[in-house]
Amino acid sequence: MEYETHDYDVLVVGAGGAGLRAAIEASAGGVKVGLLCKSLLGKAHTVMAEGGIAAALANVDDRDNWKVHFSDTMRGGQYVNNWRMAELHAKEAPDRVRELEAWGAVFDRTTDGRILQRNFGGHRYPRLAHVGDRTGLEMIRTLQDHGVHRGMDVHMEFTVVSLLKDGGRIAGVFGYERERGRFKVFRASAVILATGGLGRAYRITSNSWEGTGDGHSLAYHSGAELIDMEFIQFHPTGMIWPPSVQGILVTEGVRGEGGILVNKEGRRFMFDDIPEPYRNQTADNEDEGWRYTQGDKSARRPPELLTRDHVARCINREVREGRGSPHGGVFLDIAWIRKRMQNSEEHIRRKLPSMYHQFKQLADIDITKEAMEVGPTTHYVMGGVRVDADSQMSNVPGLFAAGECAAGINGANRLGGNSLSDLLVFGKRAGEYAAQYAREHPRPAFDLAQADEAAHLAVQPFEPGRSENPYTIQHELQGAMQELVGIVRQENEMVTALEVVEKLSTRAATAAVHGHREYNPGWHTALDLRHLLTVSEAIARCAIERRESRGGHFREDYPEKVSEFGKVNMVVRKTATGSMELQRVPLAEMPPELKQVIEENK
Amino acid sequence: MAQATFRVWRGASGGQFHDYTADVVPGMVVLDAIHQIQATQAGDLACRWNCKAGKCGSCSAEINGKPRLMCMTRLNDLPLDEPVTVEPMKAFPPIRDLVTDVSWNYTVKKKIKPFKARKPDAPDGTWRMSQSDVDRVQEFRKCIECFLCQDVCHVLREHALHPEFIGPRFLVYTAALEMHPLDDEDRLADLKGDHGIGYCNITGCCTKVCPEEITITENAIIPLKERVVDRFYDPVKRLFRVFSG
Ligand SMILES: Cc1cc2nc3c(=O)[nH]c(=O)nc-3n(C[C@H](O)[C@H](O)[C@H](O)COP(=O)(O)OP(=O)(O)OC[C@H]3O[C@@H](n4cnc5c(N)ncnc54)[C@H](O)[C@@H]3O)c2cc1C
Ligand code: SF4
Ligand code: SF4
Ligand code: FES
Numbered sequence: 001m002e003y004e005t006h007d008y009d010v011l012v013v014g015a016g017g018a019g020l021r022a023a024i025e026a027s028a029g030g031v032k033v034g035l036l037c038k039s040l041l042g043k044a045h046t047v048m049a050e051g052g053i054a055a056a057l058a059n060v061d062d063r064d065n066w067k068v069h070f071s072d073t074m075r076g077g078q079y080v081n082n083w084r085m086a087e088l089h090a091k092e093a094p095d096r097v098r099e100l101e102a103w104g105a106v107f108d109r110t111t112d113g114r115i116l117q118r119n120f121g122g123h124r125y126p127r128l129a130h131v132g133d134r135t136g137l138e139m140i141r142t143l144q145d146h147g148v149h150r151g152m153d154v155h156m157e158f159t160v161v162s163l164l165k166d167g168g169r170i171a172g173v174f175g176y177e178r179e180r181g182r183f184k185v186f187r188a189s190a191v192i193l194a195t196g197g198l199g200r201a202y203r204i205t206s207n208s209w210e211g212t213g214d215g216h217s218l219a220y221h222s223g224a225e226l227i228d229m230e231f232i233q234f235h236p237t238g239m240i241w242p243p244s245v246q247g248i249l250v251t252e253g254v255r256g257e258g259g260i261l262v263n264k265e266g267r268r269f270m271f272d273d274i275p276e277p278y279r280n281q282t283a284d285n286e287d288e289g290w291r292y293t294q295g296d297k298s299a300r301r302p303p304e305l306l307t308r309d310h311v312a313r314c315i316n317r318e319v320r321e322g323r324g325s326p327h328g329g330v331f332l333d334i335a336w337i338r339k340r341m342q343n344s345e346e347h348i349r350r351k352l353p354s355m356y357h358q359f360k361q362l363a364d365i366d367i368t369k370e371a372m373e374v375g376p377t378t379h380y381v382m383g384g385v386r387v388d389a390d391s392q393m394s395n396v397p398g399l400f401a402a403g404e405c406a407a408g409i410n411g412a413n414r415l416g417g418n419s420l421s422d423l424l425v426f427g428k429r430a431g432e433y434a435a436q437y438a439r440e441h442p443r444p445a446f447d448l449a450q451a452d453e454a455a456h457l458a459v460q461p462f463e464p465g466r467s468e469n470p471y472t473i474q475h476e477l478q479g480a481m482q483e484l485v486g487i488v489r490q491e492n493e494m495v496t497a498l499e500v501v502e503k504l505s506t507r508a509a510t511a512a513v514h515g516h517r518e519y520n521p522g523w524h525t526a527l528d529l530r531h532l533l534t535v536s537e538a539i540a541r542c543a544i545e546r547r548e549s550r551g552g553h554f555r556e557d558y559p560e561k562v563s564e565f566g567k568v569n570m571v572v573r574k575t576a577t578g579s580m581e582l583q584r585v586p587l588a589e590m591p592p593e594l595k596q597v598i599e600e601n602k
Numbered sequence: 603m604a605q606a607t608f609r610v611w612r613g614a615s616g617g618q619f620h621d622y623t624a625d626v627v628p629g630m631v632v633l634d635a636i637h638q639i640q641a642t643q644a645g646d647l648a649c650r651w652n653c654k655a656g657k658c659g660s661c662s663a664e665i666n667g668k669p670r671l672m673c674m675t676r677l678n679d680l681p682l683d684e685p686v687t688v689e690p691m692k693a694f695p696p697i698r699d700l701v702t703d704v705s706w707n708y709t710v711k712k713k714i715k716p717f718k719a720r721k722p723d724a725p726d727g728t729w730r731m732s733q734s735d736v737d738r739v740q741e742f743r744k745c746i747e748c749f750l751c752q753d754v755c756h757v758l759r760e761h762a763l764h765p766e767f768i769g770p771r772f773l774v775y776t777a778a779l780e781m782h783p784l785d786d787e788d789r790l791a792d793l794k795g796d797h798g799i800g801y802c803n804i805t806g807c808c809t810k811v812c813p814e815e816i817t818i819t820e821n822a823i824i825p826l827k828e829r830v831v832d833r834f835y836d837p838v839k840r841l842f843r844v845f846s847g
Contacts, residue, residue, distance in 0.1 A: 039650070041708065042747055043658045098728055104717035104782065106736050106743060113730030131740070137657065138743065148708075149716050156705075179697055208652040242629020248655050358655055361674055363629065471641040515646030519698040522645030 001452050003174075003185040008034040008153075009438035010431070011173060011188035013160050013215065016044035017136075017423030018403025018430070019194030020143035021096075023152045025431025026192075031438050033152040034186060036175070038159050038210050042144050045196050045208060045404075046423065049136025050251035050354065052118055052128025053100075053424070054417030055093035059110055060117045061125040061297060066090040068124055070594070071601035073418060075277060076122040076307050077382075077411020078551045079566055080228070083590045084389035085409040089418070089425050096424035097129050105142040107131050119256040119293060121305040122415040124281065124601075126295070133251050133354045139420060158184070160214065161527060162454040163191065163222040163399070166444035170222070170398035174451045176458065178524070181517025183455050187446070189438035192392075192400040192430045193219055193385060194423075198535045200528075202378035202486070203478040206238060206249040212528040213535035215405035219385045220534060224394040226572045227585075228383035228407045229535070230542035231552040233414055234487045236261075236311035238377025241327040245362045247377040250332060250355060252416045254372075255304040257351050258293040259334035260286075261315070262371070263323040269330075270303035273314055278306055290340060309413045309552050312376040316487055319375065329375030335368055344368065376487055380419065382410040382552060383542070386571065391433035392426055398437060398444070402430035412551025459517075461526045466512035470526035473511060477504050477532060485540050490556050491547075497540045505533050541582050542570040603627075606682040608635050610647065611689035614696040620644075621685060626677055632688060633661055633672035636700070648699035656813055659748030663700050664689045669750040669811045672700075691753040704749055710768050713796070717779055718787040735783040742778035742822060744814045747771065751808035751818060757801045767798035770808035770818050777822035780829070794830045799823070 009031035012023045023035045037044060056069040070090035074081055101107065101115065107129050108116040117126040131138045148154065157178040164172045164185070172187040195215030199207025220226055237250040255261075263269050274282050282303050283289040289302025304311065315330050325331055334352070338344035345368035349356050352367070359365040359372060384407035385394050392400045403423045410418065461470070477500070484497035511526040548562035549555050568584040575581045604626040612620045622643055624635040633651055640647045652658040654673045661672040666680065666687055680686055694702035723730045751770040757763050768776075776793060779785050793799045808818045816822070 039652055039660065040704070043650075043652045043660050045652075047658050047746075048653045048655070101729065102719055102727075104719070104779075104785075106731075106739055106782065109731055109733045109736055111733075113732055114728065116733075131743075134657070134744065137746065141743070145711070145716060148712055156708075179703075208654070208658075210652065243627050244629045244631055244634045245655075354657065361656070361676070362631070469641075469645065471645065475641070513645065519648040519701055520646040521640060521648060525645075 003183050005185045008032050008188040010190045010434045011186050012192045014194035016046035016196050018427040020147050021424050021427030022192045022431035024147050024150055025428045026435040027150040027152050029435025031435045035152050035154045036158045040156050046136045046140045050133040051253040052130030052135045052417050053420040054127050055097045055421050057094050059114045064125040067597045068601055071598050072123050076413050076415040081411030082389055082408030089409050092425045093421040100142050103142050103146040105138050120416040122307045128417040133253050133352050163218050164446050164450050166446045171444035171446040174454045178519050185451050189441050189443055190398045190434035192434050193405050194403045195405045197381045197404045199378045201481050201532050201536050203482040204247040205378040212531050214531045217531035217534040224396045225386040227386045227569045229538040230546050231382035231412050233380035233552045234312045234376040235379035236315050236376055237374040240329040240375040241373050250374050254334050258337045259332055261304050262331045263318045269318055274303055307413055325373045327373055329373045331371040332374045333371035383407045392430035400430045400434050402426045461511050461513040466510045468507045468511045470511040473504050473508050481536055488554055488556050494540050494544045501537050538572045607685040609685040609687045630677045631673055632675045648701045659746030662748045662750050669753045671813050693753045693759040710772050715787050715789050719784050720786040731783045739778055739781050741816055742774050750811045754807045754811045767801040774822045790830055790833050
């Protein structure tokens with residue numbers, strides 16, 4: 001078949017923070033850059049980020065520096081992070097944030113006119129550069145508006161269906177444009193995956209329709225290794241009522257600004273369970289916690305700002321033990337601060353404008369006056385494409401990954417705010433190294449038979465005689481993952497989940513789509529199923545294999561941490577026969593200087 | 603369970619309305635109904651959405667004739683004893699069902715001179731701004747690019763002056779840049795010329811539909827118009843400029 005074909009040196013798949021930052025850097029490297037995204041430009045997940053960007057600028061607390069940020073990130077990730085990525089991230093994030101300001105981003109300010117930083121879970125000092133609670137919008141708009149003047153070509157509403165190869169190396173991508181449903185081929189010397197997360201594998205999620213794990217799955221099917229897939233972040237505070245808004249995120253910034261979690265008895269249950277590694281840094285009374293949120297440097301942080309995995313489990317426990325709120329969550333209360341400050345209502349509206357708006361409009365709740373009802377929601381995946389820390393290249397030559405679809409920096413649990421900074425730091429690095437790779441290698445050749453095969457598979461759902469509804473399959477998969485591979489896991493349930501995935505894969509192969517190829521969401525849903533099923537299988541397999549509890553991965557049958565598992569990552573790859581293979585791979589030895597940094601910041 | 607009828611536009615220009623019945627649950631928004639119809643009755647019903655929380659500006663449509671975000675329009679705010687009509691924005695070429703071709707907006711934006719930072723204030727290459735300066739531009743920077751204001755503006759919707767007028771969204775964008783505490787660029791000549799600010803006759807319709815509650819007319823357009831007038835029509839200033847070169 002013949003396809004409309006485009007040629008690039010560097011092709012970036014995904015226009016969230018990571019993809020945009022990568023495309024900007026690759027363009028600066030003097031090569032021809034193409035940028036693809038499934039939605040319109042500026043609508044990627046990054047736009048929804050609320051709380052802020054973590055960077056040790058030390059504008060609010062001068063005790064902060066990269067070493068503290070590095071140690072916080074490693075502790076949060078329970079030490080199975082890629083330490084080199086955590087180090088680069090902590091060192092480079094401040095420059096990446098300042099660069100955004102130079103490109104026009106406007107952050108909230110300190111009284112002396114510098115970038116203001118706020119408190120967030122697991123960060124020792126106020127560290128998140130922010131603009132109210134719409135930091136992601138500021139970031140994506142800044143990158144987008146800066147980027148379009150840098151010479152890159154943007155192809156919006158284009159979905160990559162498979163990666164093309166030239167022998168062992170990457171050669172480009174194949175996919176369809178939404179509007180007319182036409183197939184296109186993009187040839188490129190280097191491809192950067194920046195496709196974000198996979199929250200749509202679960203029923204309750206903060207993620208949009210885009211979060212179907214495409215990059216994870218595309219990489220896997222083209223021979224790249226994935227790691228840490230068992231580590232899923234369930235954000236403790238998603239909306240739970242009314243049903244229509246279930247899963248929508250309530251930013252951690254609410255707690256950063258003094259919001260507290262209480263059960264139906266009015267008890268601040270987070271004080272009841274403070275994990276050992278955090279005991280020294282956590283307030284043991286309400287007054288100290290409040291003073292911390294108001295910038296008192298001698299105070300320790302309130303337990304609501306412990307890491308997300310822990311807070312989510314505590315909420316889960318309250319609900320299970322019958323102390324939950326009417327709709328099966330707990331209460332998140334920011335209105336209470338009126339006891340501590342005048343003008344509290346105005347203060348809340350100014351600090352958390354979009355949360356105010358969101359609850360007012362969608363739940364008929366005025367958060368300046370009443371408590372919110374919240375519960376855990378599937379939010380983020382720590383696992384992803386295994387990459388080289390410095391260059392972000394995967395084990396497939398020419399294939400890079402950055403942002404949420406790459407793995408390593410977060411280990412077993414991500415700290416809030418560390419994603420936006422990750423996108424900037426590693427987006428830039430991926431762009432830089434991909435441009436270098438493209439300059440050093442000739443344009444690849446490839447056999448169009450690969451595209452023909454992908455095209456053939458892609459149009460199968462239109463063939464007559466099929467009956468499976470792709471939406472139903474997606475829904476059933478989400479239900480199974482939610483129930484069987486959720487916050488609290490058990491071996492037998494996860495084995496059942498694998499069986500469900502297998503059955504659904506068979507059914508997905510006969511999914512039927514009505515109508516034609518032009519802007520047909522039924523077709524898009526059918527094609528995304530392969531990715532969702534692939535990542536679901538990877539999550540379940542890794543989660544079964546890690547027989548311990550750590551970070552985002554909690555096993556009821558193995559509730560403790562096991563030191564042996566603290567030394568390995570789970571690596572997933574596709575075998576020659578097409579089956580999924582799992583391997584425990586030892587972590588790289590941390591250099592003594594970094595060990596010492598961690599020791600000093602214990 | 604309670605049900606409601608949704609009269610949804612199907613097809614492109616030559617399309618027609620089609621009635622669907624959907625179950626109504628508490629708190630439901632129009633986008634939920636569209637999703638329900640997709641999943642159970644019309645798998646190929648085309649619409650855009652991402653965040654489902656009024657943050658991304660993807661799900662713009664006309665609901666009962668009003669430009670609104672589908673994800674922020676609650677069913678309990680609509681009369682459900684009659685069909686709820688849902689149709690695409692009218693100021694842009696239709697693609698299919700609820701999806702329109704908004705690419706013109708991206709082209710327009712690229713024509714506006716980008717942000718240009720003044721020299722850094724501090725030796726370390728950073729700037730100082732006060733929170734009050736920041737607050738002034740925040741209103742404009744909240745824009746989620748839903749293009750509902752573009753949809754409602756008669757200059758674009760009725761007169762189709764797309765080639766000559768950038769529309770309220772991009773007047774807001776220009777205001778955000780012009781009032782940015784660090785920006786050093788000058789966009790007034792463009793505003794008066796190619797960007798056609800003169801076409802706006804301050805009807806205020808754009809402000810009324812903005813889901814982000816940006817006071818587009820009073821806070822963005824009028825101040826820009828005043829700046830243009832000051833620069834190009836104030837005789838004293840013009841004379842001054844002639845003499846000072
Ligand atoms: C509500 C919410 C609030 C958050 N708040 C914060 C916060 O305050 N701080 C923080 O650090 N993190 C936060 N996060 C997490 C953070 O926003 C995300 O992890 C991050 O934005 C992901 O960025 P990304 O660039 O990796 O991918 P995304 O922004 O998800 O972008 C993915 C891109 O890839 C494209 N794509 C995907 N698949 C394909 C395909 N097959 N073909 C073509 N294109 C494709 C998509 O269209 C999109 O453009 C939040 C997340 C959510 C949901
Ligand atoms: S005020 Fe101006 S820009 Fe806004 S709708 Fe009216 S004419 Fe259009
Ligand atoms: S100004 Fe308001 S209505 Fe116009 S695009 Fe922005 S958010 Fe939408
Ligand atoms: S889906 Fe994002 S604004 Fe409606």
